[in-house]
Amino acid sequence: MFTLTISDKPIAVTNADADEARDLFMSDDFKHDLKTLECEGAPLWDGFATLSIRPASEPEIAEFEATDEDEESAGVEDDAPLIIFLVEVSDPDEADED
Template sequence: MFTLEIGGRPVAVLNLPTVADAEELLGDKEFRNDLTALQSEGRPLWDGQAAMSLREATADERAEFENSAADEEDDDGGFVMFLVDVADPNAPNGPDE
């Protein structure tokens, strides 16, 4: 597991087997578009300019991911867990959906 940091701030845990897989995800245009569309505290997670980096997830981050996955009733094979509150302003009912 790896942690994505944006501008030095831990933003998400990526449950991927290798750093190459995580780097590939960071290079994915759709994932980058999602990061600019999703908001935390009223601002985009990524402004398109801030540095993004990967590091090994800490033990606490791994545990948080595993607890979150265990709480999911419908396991859709998700591999990203945000460490910050995230809102989608493009959701049909506004940013809280």
């Protein structure tokens, strides 16, 4: 498992292998999501801070596995890699729809 950090802060973890994790986390679509999604009222990424990928730590793996178990118990099954955010994330676009 691999973790995406922004300015050394762990943001998300995936069960993808190293190459796939890099492709996922560094894709233009995911970077767009990072600039759109918010944590505590601010975008996760400003478009300039350093994005890094590293092997996930034991606590990050445990959090991923706990979340993955919740997904499985909800009937969500997919062979594609999962990405789990390690911070509270909100989508301001969804809030506008309410």
